[in-house]
Amino acid sequence: MTVIVLSGPIGAGKSSLTGILSKYLGTNPFYESVDDNPVLPLFYENPKKYAFLLQVYFLNTRFQSIKAALTDDNNVLDRSIYEDALFFQMNADIGRATKEEVDTYYELLHNMMSELDRMPKKNPDLLVHIDVSYDTMLKRIQKRGRNYEQLSYDPSLEDYYKRLLRYYKPWYEKYDYSPKMTIDGDKLDFMASEEDRQEVLNQIVAKLKEMGKLDENWKPNLVK
Ligand SMILES: Nc1ncnc2c1ncn2[C@@H]1O[C@H](COP(=O)(O)OP(=O)(O)OP(=O)(O)O)[C@@H](O)[C@H]1O
Numbered sequence: 387m388t389v390i391v392l393s394g395p396i397g398a399g400k401s402s403l404t405g406i407l408s409k410y411l412g413t414n415p416f417y418e419s420v421d422d423n424p425v426l427p428l429f430y431e432n433p434k435k436y437a438f439l440l441q442v443y444f445l446n447t448r449f450q451s452i453k454a455a456l457t458d459d460n461n462v463l464d465r466s467i468y469e470d471a472l473f474f475q476m477n478a479d480i481g482r483a484t485k486e487e488v489d490t491y492y493e494l495l496h497n498m499m500s501e502l503d504r505m506p507k508k509n510p511d512l513l514v515h516i517d518v519s520y521d522t523m524l525k526r527i528q529k530r531g532r533n534y535e536q537l538s539y540d541p542s543l544e545d546y547y548k549r550l551l552r553y554y555k556p557w558y559e560k561y562d563y564s565p566k567m568t569i570d571g572d573k574l575d576f577m578a579s580e581e582d583r584q585e586v587l588n589q590i591v592a593k594l595k596e597m598g599k600l601d602e603n604w605k606p607n608l609v610k
């Protein structure tokens with residue numbers, strides 16, 4: 387039984403890979419709430435006003451998801467609580483949160499992480515990070531077509547996205563809640579190419595076998 391958390395910038399392919407991977411492993415997916423998130427459009431319209439509220443919204447849903455996932459021990463999460471502070475810190479660094487909001491946020495996060503530390507299973511088994519360049523990220527954001535994420539909606543999103551990418555490298559290096567691995571999201575087009583999809587799945591399965599989380603003779607539940 388495994389809990390796998392995915393990470394990566396906006397449009398990296400986390401939701402897509404969550405679906406593919408959970409089917410392949412025969413586990414249950416947890417998706418980040420986006421289309422039913424009432425605060426997200428407000429945030430893109432007025433980031434300074436809504437950065438804190440949006441973060442509390444995401445933090446709350448991510449806390450619920452990771453608790454359920456660690457209890458069930460049979461899941462893939464498309465983004466997790468471990469990535470939450472990356473987003474908030476970046477928004478705080480560009481002046482979208484007051485000192486009081488920053489302090490309150492970190493206290494809340496700390497309390498939630500302490501709760502997780504008291505659970506029988508405390509950590510995920512593996513982090514799979516999808517690494518993408520700015521060009522790939524932007525192409526995927528355009529392909530998905532959410533209006534408020536487009537540069538035509540707000541040209542300052544170019545700086546926001548580039549900045550976000552810069553926060554990922556140190557975040558990934560510091561992450562130590564579980565073993566981790568990176569997928570090259572620029573090279574491996576796991577949506578359009580069957581061969582690339584299999585390559586990504588092989589890399590993840592090899593890592594799980596190496597960690598002893600999958601039996602050496604393990605075969606997929608569902609081959610498409
Ligand atoms: N490897 C890939 N190759 C080609 N297209 C991809 C790939 N991964 C994702 N896409 C496409 O890019 C878009 C964004 O993908 P997806 O929604 O999975 O990203 P995400 O990382 O979950 O984004 P977000 O952080 O915003 O939730 C979708 O239209 C998807 O079909």
Ligand SMILES: Nc1nc(=O)c2ncn([C@H]3C[C@H](O)[C@@H](CO)O3)c2[nH]1
Nearest residue numbers: 396420440441444470473474477535
């Ligand atoms: N500010 C902020 N904090 C988060 O923790 C966070 N997580 C995701 N997002 C935004 C990115 C995509 O538009 C969309 C889907 O990932 O939601 C976030 N925005």
